[in-house]
Amino acid sequence: MQGNVSLSKWQTIFCIANLAMLLPGVYYAYDIPASLYAVLQNELGSNDEEYEYQMQLMYALYSFPNIILPVGVGAVMDRLGTPKSITVVFFFVILGQILTSLGVANKSFYIILTGRTIFGIGGESVNIVQGNLSSYFFNGSFLSFVLAFNTSVARAGSVANDLLTRRIQMAYGSAFAFWVGTLICAVASALWLARFYSKMSRNQLLQIPTNSQAHVEYQNESQVNLTEQVEARMKHSSSNSSTENIDEKGMQTVILPVFDDTRMDMSIRQKAFQNIKYVYQNFPLPFWLICADLLIFNGIMIPFNLIQSSFVGDKFFGGDDVTAKGLMSIPNTACVFLGPLIGIIQDKKGNLPFYLIACGGLYFISHSLLTFSNMPPIIAISLLSFPYVFQLTVWPCIPKLLQEKDVSLGFGIATAIMNLGLFLVPIIVAWVGTSASDLKNGQMKSFYNQEYLFLSMAFLSIIISIILFDVDKRRFASILSNVKIEDKDTVELHSSISKES
Numbered sequence: 001m002q003g004n005v006s007l008s009k010w011q012t013i014f015c016i017a018n019l020a021m022l023l024p025g026v027y028y029a030y031d032i033p034a035s036l037y038a039v040l041q042n043e044l045g046s047n048d049e050e051y052e053y054q055m056q057l058m059y060a061l062y063s064f065p066n067i068i069l070p071v072g073v074g075a076v077m078d079r080l081g082t083p084k085s086i087t088v089v090f091f092f093v094i095l096g097q098i099l100t101s102l103g104v105a106n107k108s109f110y111i112i113l114t115g116r117t118i119f120g121i122g123g124e125s126v127n128i129v130q131g132n133l134s135s136y137f138f139n140g141s142f143l144s145f146v147l148a149f150n151t152s153v154a155r156a157g158s159v160a161n162d163l164l165t166r167r168i169q170m171a172y173g174s175a176f177a178f179w180v181g182t183l184i185c186a187v188a189s190a191l192w193l194a195r196f197y198s199k200m201s202r203n204q205l206l207q208i209p210t211n212s213q214a215h216v217e218y219q220n221e222s223q224v225n226l227t228e229q230v231e232a233r234m235k236h237s238s239s240n241s242s243t244e245n246i247d248e249k250g251m252q253t254v255i256l257p258v259f260d261d262t263r264m265d266m267s268i269r270q271k272a273f274q275n276i277k278y279v280y281q282n283f284p285l286p287f288w289l290i291c292a293d294l295l296i297f298n299g300i301m302i303p304f305n306l307i308q309s310s311f312v313g314d315k316f317f318g319g320d321d322v323t324a325k326g327l328m329s330i331p332n333t334a335c336v337f338l339g340p341l342i343g344i345i346q347d348k349k350g351n352l353p354f355y356l357i358a359c360g361g362l363y364f365i366s367h368s369l370l371t372f373s374n375m376p377p378i379i380a381i382s383l384l385s386f387p388y389v390f391q392l393t394v395w396p397c398i399p400k401l402l403q404e405k406d407v408s409l410g411f412g413i414a415t416a417i418m419n420l421g422l423f424l425v426p427i428i429v430a431w432v433g434t435s436a437s438d439l440k441n442g443q444m445k446s447f448y449n450q451e452y453l454f455l456s457m458a459f460l461s462i463i464i465s466i467i468l469f470d471v472d473k474r475r476f477a478s479i480l481s482n483v484k485i486e487d488k489d490t491v492e493l494h495s496s497i498s499k500e501s
Helices: 009-020 024-030 040-044 048-067 069-080 082-105 109-137 142-172 174-197 199-206 226-239 260-264 266-274 276-282 285-316 321-327 329-349 352-372 377-383 385-393 397-401 404-434 442-475 487-500
Strands: 207-209 243-246 252-255
Touching (some): 009 109, 009 142, 024 082, 024 109, 024 142, 048 069, 048 109, 048 285, 048 404, 069 109, 082 109, 109 142, 109 404, 142 174, 142 321, 142 329, 276 404, 285 321, 285 352, 285 377, 285 385, 285 404, 285 442, 321 329, 321 377, 329 377, 352 377, 377 385, 397 404, 404 442
Antiparallel strands (some): 207 252
């Protein structure tokens, strides 16, 4: 169940809870422009075409630095260590949100864009830190649950934004609504850092027992045995000013920097990043298909979330964007409660390709209902709950396809590709929307064209997922469908993957 650190039951619960609390504040602030889509145009003084690009750019520029950021964050964390790294990324989150709020207050779109870009550097870095810490403390099948739980709790921030931001704006104005987001980020960051720097938190998060029940795993190229692994970790720990303690129960413990393993393997990681041939030879076709699905799923979800309140409000509620935005709390709330459940089911049953095919199919059905049907929108929006939850299963696919030393690199590449999509797709969505703005029905016509784009992307994801299922079954012994694969089989499969790809 656990990775490089052996944790007791209560330490495991404490660790999962702390990791999950990293992102809700970021998610709340991230979605504020989407909640205020219908009202910011007047405050910015933009025409329809300008405004469409402005809103999509707020999300595109959030993602732009994160196309290459996953590479740099790992190196920074290796150099600074986890506590300082988390402090730095939270600083970027708060600074970016402050600038965004100032931009809204002063009606300066360029200040807003600057703030969103800086906010993106911090927000995605927090996401990367959370993923790396989760992979460090937990591996195997339990990692699926942890990653799903992290995202589910983060979506609670989106739910709060869906329900509160527009109402706050109606009462106190747009600038105040953004400042509330700034306050939430600042308070959440302060509370998390206070817990992290507290003696209890550090002991529970970073303490590795060395008694007979301890379990420390460190795998290097020579495949040393367990005793040699512990000695290597102890020796490396001493060279990095780690300290030994005797707790109240007489148990000897070692305080280790969280990313010792990564630092010891940096030469391999740096070589991998610098050598495209290495990635080509060791990253199989299913990995790239998964990255394509990841790009498409997020490319549908994020831009649609931005236009949803105006589109659904205009079509179904006579322009009532408040009610329309409230509906989006349904899929986000579903993620909060169903995400961990899907993680548990996936841990026990496997069948990852099925979830990816279902995700694309349900996106297609939901957007078809919104576009071509006059059924109450709550049906289609509720149906979106399932692809929102199912796409959480993408990330656990990556460790199954890669060798252990390449998993961090795989997460970094997947994150970069996802953010490449989140940079390009919003711009395409804006172009599709503005290209029809002069036609009859004006804004509504542009929304329909944007929906056609989402439908095309969903259909493409279905094709990609079917190809993934076929390739996984024929060439890789259904490694993505299996619940658990023994270590010996994993080594053989990874060896065959490298040869065949």
